[in-house]
Amino acid sequence: MSETHDHSNEHDHATHTHDGKPIQEDPLPSLEAQILEASVRELLIEKGVISADDVRRAIDQVESRTPALGAKIVARAWDDSEFKALLMSDSDEALMAFGVDMRPTELCVVENTDEVHNMVVCTLCSCYPRPVLGVPPAWYKRRDYRSRAVREPRAVLQEFGTQIPDQKQVRVHDSNADLRYLVLPQRPAGTEGWDQEKLARLVTRDSMIGVSDALAASDIGG
Amino acid sequence: MRGPQDYGGMPAGPVDPVKHEHVPTHWEKTVDAMMMLLFDQRRRLARVDESRRMQEALGEDYHKYPYYERWLQAISWLMLEKGVYTQEELEAKKAEVKARLESGNES
Amino acid sequence: MNPRFQPGDRVKVLHRDQPGHVRTPMYVRGKTGVIERVVGSFPNPELLAVGHSGLPYKMLYRVNFRQGDLWEDYGGPAEDTLEIEIYEHWLAPV
Numbered sequence: 144m145s146e147t148h149d150h151s152n153e154h155d156h157a158t159h160t161h162d163g164k165p166i167q168e169d170p171l172p173s174l175e176a177q178i179l180e181a182s183v184r185e186l187l188i189e190k191g192v193i194s195a196d197d198v199r200r201a202i203d204q205v206e207s208r209t210p211a212l213g214a215k216i217v218a219r220a221w222d223d224s225e226f227k228a229l230l231m232s233d234s235d236e237a238l239m240a241f242g243v244d245m246r247p248t249e250l251c252v253v254e255n256t257d258e259v260h261n262m263v264v265c266t267l268c269s270c271y272p273r274p275v276l277g278v279p280p281a282w283y284k285r286r287d288y289r290s291r292a293v294r295e296p297r298a299v300l301q302e303f304g305t306q307i308p309d310q311k312q313v314r315v316h317d318s319n320a321d322l323r324y325l326v327l328p329q330r331p332a333g334t335e336g337w338d339q340e341k342l343a344r345l346v347t348r349d350s351m352i353g354v355s356d357a358l359a360a361s362d363i364g365g
Numbered sequence: 366m367r368g369p370q371d372y373g374g375m376p377a378g379p380v381d382p383v384k385h386e387h388v389p390t391h392w393e394k395t396v397d398a399m400m401m402l403l404f405d406q407r408r409r410l411a412r413v414d415e416s417r418r419m420q421e422a423l424g425e426d427y428h429k430y431p432y433y434e435r436w437l438q439a440i441s442w443l444m445l446e447k448g449v450y451t452q453e454e455l456e457a458k459k460a461e462v463k464a465r466l467e468s469g470n471e472s
Numbered sequence: 473m474n475p476r477f478q479p480g481d482r483v484k485v486l487h488r489d490q491p492g493h494v495r496t497p498m499y500v501r502g503k504t505g506v507i508e509r510v511v512g513s514f515p516n517p518e519l520l521a522v523g524h525s526g527l528p529y530k531m532l533y534r535v536n537f538r539q540g541d542l543w544e545d546y547g548g549p550a551e552d553t554l555e556i557e558i559y560e561h562w563l564a565p566v
Protein backbone atom coordinates (compact mmCIF):
# COMPACT_ATOMS: atom_id res chain seq x y z
CA MET A 144 0.00 0.00 0.00
CA SER A 145 2.77 2.44 0.73
CA GLU A 146 4.98 1.90 -2.27
CA THR A 147 3.64 4.84 -4.24
CA HIS A 148 3.02 7.66 -1.86
CA ASP A 149 6.28 9.49 -2.22
CA HIS A 150 6.21 9.58 -6.00
CA SER A 151 5.71 13.01 -7.42
CA ASN A 152 5.08 11.64 -10.89
CA GLU A 153 1.39 11.84 -11.71
CA HIS A 154 1.19 8.96 -14.18
CA ASP A 155 3.20 5.90 -13.29
CA HIS A 156 1.86 5.26 -9.85
CA ALA A 157 -1.61 4.08 -10.68
CA THR A 158 -0.94 1.67 -13.50
CA HIS A 159 1.29 -0.90 -11.81
CA THR A 160 1.87 -2.24 -8.34
CA HIS A 161 5.37 -2.77 -6.99
CA ASP A 162 5.33 -6.35 -8.29
CA GLY A 163 4.60 -5.11 -11.81
CA LYS A 164 1.03 -6.44 -12.11
CA PRO A 165 -1.40 -4.04 -13.69
CA ILE A 166 -4.05 -2.86 -11.25
CA GLN A 167 -7.62 -3.58 -12.35
CA GLU A 168 -9.70 -0.60 -11.36
CA ASP A 169 -11.79 2.37 -12.38
CA PRO A 170 -10.36 4.35 -15.26
CA LEU A 171 -7.68 6.87 -14.42
CA PRO A 172 -9.06 10.34 -13.90
CA SER A 173 -9.59 12.35 -17.05
CA LEU A 174 -6.76 14.62 -18.15
CA GLU A 175 -8.96 17.50 -17.05
CA ALA A 176 -9.21 16.08 -13.51
CA GLN A 177 -5.47 15.44 -13.38
CA ILE A 178 -4.84 19.04 -14.39
CA LEU A 179 -7.31 20.37 -11.83
CA GLU A 180 -5.87 18.26 -9.02
CA ALA A 181 -2.28 19.32 -9.70
CA SER A 182 -3.36 22.95 -10.07
CA VAL A 183 -5.32 23.05 -6.83
CA ARG A 184 -2.56 21.28 -4.91
CA GLU A 185 0.18 23.54 -6.27
CA LEU A 186 -1.83 26.70 -5.63
CA LEU A 187 -2.56 25.61 -2.05
CA ILE A 188 1.16 24.96 -1.55
CA GLU A 189 2.18 28.29 -3.11
CA LYS A 190 -0.33 30.12 -0.90
CA GLY A 191 1.13 28.42 2.17
CA VAL A 192 -2.15 26.68 3.05
CA ILE A 193 -0.59 23.21 2.91
CA SER A 194 2.87 21.82 2.21
CA ALA A 195 3.86 18.85 0.07
CA ASP A 196 4.94 17.20 3.30
CA ASP A 197 1.49 17.76 4.84
CA VAL A 198 -0.05 15.96 1.85
CA ARG A 199 2.33 13.01 2.17
CA ARG A 200 1.61 12.66 5.87
CA ALA A 201 -2.13 12.94 5.32
CA ILE A 202 -1.90 10.13 2.73
CA ASP A 203 -0.02 8.06 5.31
CA GLN A 204 -2.88 8.68 7.69
CA VAL A 205 -5.47 7.65 5.09
CA GLU A 206 -3.51 4.44 4.53
CA SER A 207 -3.03 3.72 8.21
CA ARG A 208 -6.76 3.48 8.89
CA THR A 209 -7.99 0.02 7.99
CA PRO A 210 -10.79 -2.33 9.05
CA ALA A 211 -8.20 -4.20 11.15
CA LEU A 212 -8.76 -1.60 13.86
CA GLY A 213 -12.53 -2.09 13.81
CA ALA A 214 -11.95 -5.85 13.99
CA LYS A 215 -9.82 -5.44 17.13
CA ILE A 216 -12.55 -3.37 18.74
CA VAL A 217 -15.21 -5.95 17.90
CA ALA A 218 -13.04 -8.83 19.14
CA ARG A 219 -12.49 -7.05 22.43
CA ALA A 220 -16.22 -6.39 22.79
CA TRP A 221 -16.88 -10.12 22.22
CA ASP A 222 -14.30 -11.10 24.82
CA ASP A 223 -14.75 -8.40 27.47
CA SER A 224 -18.32 -7.63 28.58
CA GLU A 225 -17.30 -4.57 30.55
CA PHE A 226 -15.63 -3.08 27.49
CA LYS A 227 -18.67 -3.94 25.39
CA ALA A 228 -21.00 -2.16 27.84
CA LEU A 229 -18.77 0.93 27.70
CA LEU A 230 -18.56 0.78 23.90
CA MET A 231 -22.34 0.69 23.62
CA SER A 232 -22.96 3.46 26.17
CA ASP A 233 -19.97 5.82 25.82
CA SER A 234 -18.04 4.98 22.68
CA ASP A 235 -15.72 8.01 23.00
CA GLU A 236 -14.41 6.70 26.29
CA ALA A 237 -14.14 3.11 25.01
CA LEU A 238 -12.27 4.18 21.86
CA MET A 239 -9.66 6.13 23.82
CA ALA A 240 -7.99 2.80 24.62
CA PHE A 241 -7.49 2.39 20.85
CA GLY A 242 -6.28 5.97 20.28
CA VAL A 243 -9.36 6.70 18.14
CA ASP A 244 -10.81 10.19 17.99
CA MET A 245 -14.12 10.38 16.11
CA ARG A 246 -14.65 14.13 16.53
CA PRO A 247 -16.61 16.03 15.30
CA THR A 248 -18.74 12.91 14.81
CA GLU A 249 -19.65 10.21 17.38
CA LEU A 250 -19.49 6.46 16.95
CA CYS A 251 -22.77 4.62 17.47
CA VAL A 252 -22.32 0.87 17.88
CA VAL A 253 -25.32 -1.26 16.93
CA GLU A 254 -25.40 -4.88 18.02
CA ASN A 255 -26.63 -7.82 15.98
CA THR A 256 -28.64 -10.31 18.01
CA ASP A 257 -30.85 -13.34 17.40
CA GLU A 258 -33.74 -10.88 16.88
CA VAL A 259 -32.16 -8.01 14.91
CA HIS A 260 -29.73 -7.70 12.00
CA ASN A 261 -28.29 -4.18 11.54
CA MET A 262 -27.07 -2.73 8.25
CA VAL A 263 -25.56 0.70 7.54
CA VAL A 264 -25.90 3.02 4.54
CA CYS A 265 -25.49 6.73 3.87
CA THR A 266 -28.10 7.64 1.27
CA LEU A 267 -27.04 11.30 0.96
CA CYS A 268 -23.28 10.90 0.55
CA SER A 269 -20.87 8.34 1.99
CA CYS A 270 -20.69 8.90 5.77
CA TYR A 271 -18.66 6.06 7.23
CA PRO A 272 -16.71 5.47 10.47
CA ARG A 273 -13.40 6.19 8.76
CA PRO A 274 -11.26 6.35 11.93
CA VAL A 275 -12.09 2.69 12.65
CA LEU A 276 -12.74 1.25 9.15
CA GLY A 277 -10.69 3.41 6.75
CA VAL A 278 -12.10 4.55 3.41
CA PRO A 279 -15.46 3.11 2.44
CA PRO A 280 -15.66 0.41 -0.23
CA ALA A 281 -16.60 1.55 -3.74
CA TRP A 282 -20.03 -0.09 -3.59
CA TYR A 283 -20.87 1.85 -0.42
CA LYS A 284 -20.43 5.12 -2.33
CA ARG A 285 -22.33 4.06 -5.43
CA ARG A 286 -25.86 4.94 -6.41
CA ASP A 287 -27.04 1.29 -6.38
CA TYR A 288 -26.29 0.65 -2.73
CA ARG A 289 -27.29 4.12 -1.53
CA SER A 290 -30.63 3.96 -3.34
CA ARG A 291 -31.69 0.42 -2.56
CA ALA A 292 -30.32 -0.33 0.93
CA VAL A 293 -33.16 1.65 2.52
CA ARG A 294 -35.97 0.38 0.32
CA GLU A 295 -35.09 -3.26 -0.29
CA PRO A 296 -32.42 -4.13 2.27
CA ARG A 297 -33.10 -7.86 2.13
CA ALA A 298 -32.61 -7.96 -1.64
CA VAL A 299 -29.34 -6.03 -1.26
CA LEU A 300 -28.21 -8.37 1.53
CA GLN A 301 -28.86 -11.30 -0.80
CA GLU A 302 -26.60 -9.72 -3.39
CA PHE A 303 -23.90 -9.98 -0.72
CA GLY A 304 -24.85 -13.61 -0.16
CA THR A 305 -26.49 -12.82 3.17
CA GLN A 306 -29.86 -14.41 3.86
CA ILE A 307 -31.77 -13.12 6.90
CA PRO A 308 -34.76 -15.24 7.99
CA ASP A 309 -38.11 -13.40 7.90
CA GLN A 310 -38.61 -13.76 11.66
CA LYS A 311 -35.43 -11.74 12.28
CA GLN A 312 -35.87 -7.98 11.96
CA VAL A 313 -33.63 -6.14 9.51
CA ARG A 314 -32.82 -2.66 10.85
CA VAL A 315 -31.26 -0.21 8.41
CA HIS A 316 -29.33 2.77 9.73
CA ASP A 317 -29.18 5.74 7.38
CA SER A 318 -25.98 7.49 8.49
CA ASN A 319 -27.17 10.95 7.48
CA ALA A 320 -25.97 13.36 10.17
CA ASP A 321 -23.59 13.43 13.15
CA LEU A 322 -23.30 9.77 14.17
CA ARG A 323 -21.19 7.14 12.43
CA TYR A 324 -22.25 3.52 12.74
CA LEU A 325 -20.32 0.35 13.48
CA VAL A 326 -22.17 -2.95 13.47
CA LEU A 327 -21.17 -5.34 16.23
CA PRO A 328 -21.68 -8.69 14.50
CA GLN A 329 -22.75 -11.79 16.43
CA ARG A 330 -19.90 -13.84 17.81
CA PRO A 331 -19.70 -17.04 15.77
CA ALA A 332 -20.36 -20.38 17.42
CA GLY A 333 -17.44 -22.59 18.35
CA THR A 334 -15.12 -19.75 19.35
CA GLU A 335 -15.24 -20.27 23.12
CA GLY A 336 -11.87 -19.67 24.71
CA TRP A 337 -10.37 -17.94 21.66
CA ASP A 338 -8.13 -14.98 22.38
CA GLN A 339 -8.91 -11.55 20.94
CA GLU A 340 -6.27 -11.77 18.25
CA LYS A 341 -7.80 -14.95 16.87
CA LEU A 342 -11.34 -13.61 17.22
CA ALA A 343 -10.38 -10.49 15.26
CA ARG A 344 -9.56 -12.66 12.24
CA LEU A 345 -13.27 -13.51 11.99
CA VAL A 346 -14.34 -9.88 11.79
CA THR A 347 -14.56 -8.67 8.21
CA ARG A 348 -15.11 -5.12 7.05
CA ASP A 349 -18.46 -6.12 5.54
CA SER A 350 -19.62 -7.65 8.82
CA MET A 351 -19.02 -4.28 10.50
CA ILE A 352 -21.12 -2.53 7.83
CA GLY A 353 -23.75 -5.21 8.32
CA VAL A 354 -23.94 -6.58 4.78
CA SER A 355 -22.64 -9.93 6.00
CA ASP A 356 -22.02 -11.88 9.17
CA ALA A 357 -18.63 -12.50 10.75
CA LEU A 358 -16.74 -15.49 9.35
CA ALA A 359 -17.42 -18.92 10.82
CA ALA A 360 -14.83 -20.52 13.08
CA SER A 361 -14.21 -23.11 10.38
CA ASP A 362 -13.43 -20.40 7.80
CA ILE A 363 -10.10 -19.71 9.47
CA GLY A 364 -9.39 -23.30 10.37
CA GLY A 365 -10.59 -22.83 13.93
CA MET B 366 -36.88 20.12 -4.31
CA ARG B 367 -34.92 16.92 -4.50
CA GLY B 368 -31.15 17.30 -4.79
CA PRO B 369 -29.14 15.00 -7.04
CA GLN B 370 -27.47 13.39 -4.01
CA ASP B 371 -30.77 12.28 -2.46
CA TYR B 372 -30.67 8.67 -3.67
CA GLY B 373 -32.67 6.93 -0.93
CA GLY B 374 -35.41 4.76 -2.47
CA MET B 375 -34.68 5.70 -6.08
CA PRO B 376 -34.61 2.96 -8.72
CA ALA B 377 -31.12 1.56 -9.20
CA GLY B 378 -29.29 -1.52 -10.35
CA PRO B 379 -27.86 -4.48 -8.48
CA VAL B 380 -24.93 -4.16 -6.10
CA ASP B 381 -21.99 -6.24 -7.24
CA PRO B 382 -19.76 -6.65 -4.18
CA VAL B 383 -16.97 -8.14 -6.29
CA LYS B 384 -16.95 -5.79 -9.25
CA HIS B 385 -17.66 -2.74 -7.10
CA GLU B 386 -14.54 -3.14 -4.99
CA HIS B 387 -11.72 -0.80 -5.76
CA VAL B 388 -8.29 -0.19 -4.28
CA PRO B 389 -7.92 3.59 -3.96
CA THR B 390 -5.33 4.99 -6.33
CA HIS B 391 -2.61 7.37 -5.30
CA TRP B 392 -4.45 10.12 -7.14
CA GLU B 393 -7.61 9.48 -5.15
CA LYS B 394 -5.71 9.36 -1.88
CA THR B 395 -4.14 12.71 -2.73
CA VAL B 396 -7.58 14.28 -3.17
CA ASP B 397 -8.70 12.62 0.06
CA ALA B 398 -5.61 13.97 1.83
CA MET B 399 -6.21 17.52 0.60
CA MET B 400 -9.79 17.42 1.84
CA MET B 401 -8.63 16.13 5.24
CA LEU B 402 -6.07 18.91 5.53
CA LEU B 403 -8.51 21.69 4.61
CA PHE B 404 -11.01 20.37 7.20
CA ASP B 405 -8.53 19.80 10.01
CA GLN B 406 -8.62 21.56 13.38
CA ARG B 407 -5.60 23.69 12.52
CA ARG B 408 -6.78 25.07 9.17
CA ARG B 409 -10.57 24.80 9.42
CA LEU B 410 -10.73 26.25 5.93
CA ALA B 411 -13.88 24.34 5.10
CA ARG B 412 -16.48 22.08 6.64
CA VAL B 413 -17.75 18.80 5.31
CA ASP B 414 -21.19 20.41 4.99
CA GLU B 415 -19.76 23.04 2.65
CA SER B 416 -18.16 20.37 0.53
CA ARG B 417 -21.51 18.59 0.29
CA ARG B 418 -23.23 21.81 -0.76
CA MET B 419 -20.69 22.22 -3.57
CA GLN B 420 -21.08 18.61 -4.71
CA GLU B 421 -24.85 19.02 -4.78
CA ALA B 422 -24.34 22.16 -6.88
CA LEU B 423 -23.09 19.89 -9.66
CA GLY B 424 -26.77 19.18 -10.38
CA GLU B 425 -27.21 16.49 -13.04
CA ASP B 426 -23.43 16.24 -13.39
CA TYR B 427 -23.38 14.79 -9.86
CA HIS B 428 -24.33 11.40 -11.31
CA LYS B 429 -21.61 11.49 -13.96
CA TYR B 430 -18.66 12.57 -11.85
CA PRO B 431 -16.49 9.85 -10.33
CA TYR B 432 -16.50 10.11 -6.54
CA TYR B 433 -13.14 11.78 -5.97
CA GLU B 434 -13.58 14.10 -8.95
CA ARG B 435 -16.69 15.38 -7.17
CA TRP B 436 -14.59 16.01 -4.10
CA LEU B 437 -11.92 17.76 -6.13
CA GLN B 438 -14.43 20.05 -7.83
CA ALA B 439 -15.94 20.87 -4.43
CA ILE B 440 -12.51 21.73 -3.00
CA SER B 441 -11.67 24.00 -5.90
CA TRP B 442 -15.02 25.84 -5.82
CA LEU B 443 -14.71 26.30 -2.05
CA MET B 444 -11.20 27.73 -2.35
CA LEU B 445 -12.47 30.17 -4.99
CA GLU B 446 -15.48 31.10 -2.84
CA LYS B 447 -13.25 31.72 0.16
CA GLY B 448 -10.78 33.77 -1.85
CA VAL B 449 -7.82 31.44 -1.22
CA TYR B 450 -7.05 31.83 -4.92
CA THR B 451 -8.76 33.66 -7.76
CA GLN B 452 -10.28 32.33 -10.96
CA GLU B 453 -7.46 34.05 -12.88
CA GLU B 454 -4.78 32.38 -10.77
CA LEU B 455 -6.48 29.02 -11.26
CA GLU B 456 -6.73 29.42 -15.04
CA ALA B 457 -3.07 30.44 -15.28
CA LYS B 458 -2.02 27.47 -13.13
CA LYS B 459 -4.11 25.05 -15.18
CA ALA B 460 -2.50 26.28 -18.40
CA GLU B 461 0.94 25.81 -16.85
CA VAL B 462 0.14 22.29 -15.62
CA LYS B 463 -1.45 21.32 -18.93
CA ALA B 464 1.61 22.45 -20.88
CA ARG B 465 3.82 20.50 -18.48
CA LEU B 466 1.75 17.32 -18.76
CA GLU B 467 1.64 17.54 -22.54
CA SER B 468 5.39 18.01 -22.77
CA GLY B 469 5.79 14.82 -20.75
CA ASN B 470 7.75 16.66 -18.10
CA GLU B 471 5.07 16.48 -15.47
CA SER B 472 7.06 16.26 -12.28
CA MET C 473 -31.22 23.25 25.60
CA ASN C 474 -34.12 20.96 26.51
CA PRO C 475 -35.22 18.34 24.02
CA ARG C 476 -38.78 18.82 22.84
CA PHE C 477 -39.23 15.07 22.31
CA GLN C 478 -38.45 12.02 24.42
CA PRO C 479 -37.78 8.40 23.49
CA GLY C 480 -41.05 6.69 22.58
CA ASP C 481 -42.75 9.90 21.32
CA ARG C 482 -44.45 9.60 17.95
CA VAL C 483 -43.26 12.25 15.50
CA LYS C 484 -43.88 13.24 11.91
CA VAL C 485 -41.10 14.47 9.63
CA LEU C 486 -41.97 17.83 8.08
CA HIS C 487 -41.77 18.57 4.37
CA ARG C 488 -40.11 22.01 4.75
CA ASP C 489 -39.61 22.62 1.06
CA GLN C 490 -36.50 24.75 1.45
CA PRO C 491 -33.56 25.32 -0.88
CA GLY C 492 -29.94 24.68 0.06
CA HIS C 493 -28.14 21.84 1.79
CA VAL C 494 -30.28 19.77 4.18
CA ARG C 495 -29.76 16.38 5.83
CA THR C 496 -33.35 15.13 5.74
CA PRO C 497 -33.80 12.83 2.74
CA MET C 498 -37.05 12.94 0.77
CA TYR C 499 -38.05 9.39 1.56
CA VAL C 500 -38.75 10.14 5.26
CA ARG C 501 -40.54 13.45 4.74
CA GLY C 502 -44.18 13.31 5.74
CA LYS C 503 -43.61 9.92 7.43
CA THR C 504 -44.41 9.05 11.03
CA GLY C 505 -41.93 7.34 13.33
CA VAL C 506 -40.91 7.00 16.97
CA ILE C 507 -38.07 8.75 18.79
CA GLU C 508 -35.44 6.09 19.49
CA ARG C 509 -33.06 8.36 21.40
CA VAL C 510 -32.09 11.96 21.96
CA VAL C 511 -28.60 12.25 20.47
CA GLY C 512 -27.80 15.75 21.74
CA SER C 513 -27.38 19.24 20.32
CA PHE C 514 -25.27 19.79 17.22
CA PRO C 515 -24.39 22.69 14.93
CA ASN C 516 -27.08 23.20 12.30
CA PRO C 517 -25.69 21.66 9.08
CA GLU C 518 -27.86 23.92 6.94
CA LEU C 519 -25.84 26.88 8.29
CA LEU C 520 -22.47 25.10 8.38
CA ALA C 521 -22.98 24.43 4.67
CA VAL C 522 -22.86 28.15 3.92
CA GLY C 523 -19.79 28.78 6.05
CA HIS C 524 -21.57 29.90 9.24
CA SER C 525 -20.87 28.60 12.73
CA GLY C 526 -24.00 26.44 12.88
CA LEU C 527 -25.47 28.48 15.75
CA PRO C 528 -28.02 28.16 17.18
CA TYR C 529 -27.38 24.46 17.69
CA LYS C 530 -30.21 22.04 16.94
CA MET C 531 -31.35 19.08 19.01
CA LEU C 532 -30.78 15.85 17.10
CA TYR C 533 -32.83 12.66 17.47
CA ARG C 534 -32.67 9.15 16.12
CA VAL C 535 -36.08 8.27 14.75
CA ASN C 536 -37.23 4.71 14.14
CA PHE C 537 -39.64 3.93 11.28
CA ARG C 538 -41.43 0.72 10.36
CA GLN C 539 -40.43 -0.09 6.82
CA GLY C 540 -44.09 -0.77 6.08
CA ASP C 541 -44.78 2.90 6.93
CA LEU C 542 -42.01 4.18 4.66
CA TRP C 543 -42.76 2.13 1.55
CA GLU C 544 -46.20 0.93 0.49
CA ASP C 545 -44.65 -1.85 -1.53
CA TYR C 546 -41.97 -2.90 0.96
CA GLY C 547 -40.89 -6.37 -0.06
CA GLY C 548 -39.96 -7.82 3.36
CA PRO C 549 -41.72 -8.17 6.72
CA ALA C 550 -43.43 -4.84 7.55
CA GLU C 551 -41.84 -5.06 11.02
CA ASP C 552 -38.40 -4.42 9.54
CA THR C 553 -37.25 -0.99 10.64
CA LEU C 554 -35.11 1.94 9.59
CA GLU C 555 -33.39 4.46 11.85
CA ILE C 556 -32.19 7.88 10.83
CA GLU C 557 -31.04 11.10 12.52
CA ILE C 558 -33.42 14.06 12.30
CA TYR C 559 -32.92 17.60 13.68
CA GLU C 560 -35.69 18.98 15.87
CA HIS C 561 -36.89 21.68 13.45
CA TRP C 562 -37.79 18.92 10.99
CA LEU C 563 -40.10 17.15 13.47
CA ALA C 564 -43.69 17.70 14.61
CA PRO C 565 -45.51 15.85 17.39
CA VAL C 566 -48.19 13.35 16.36
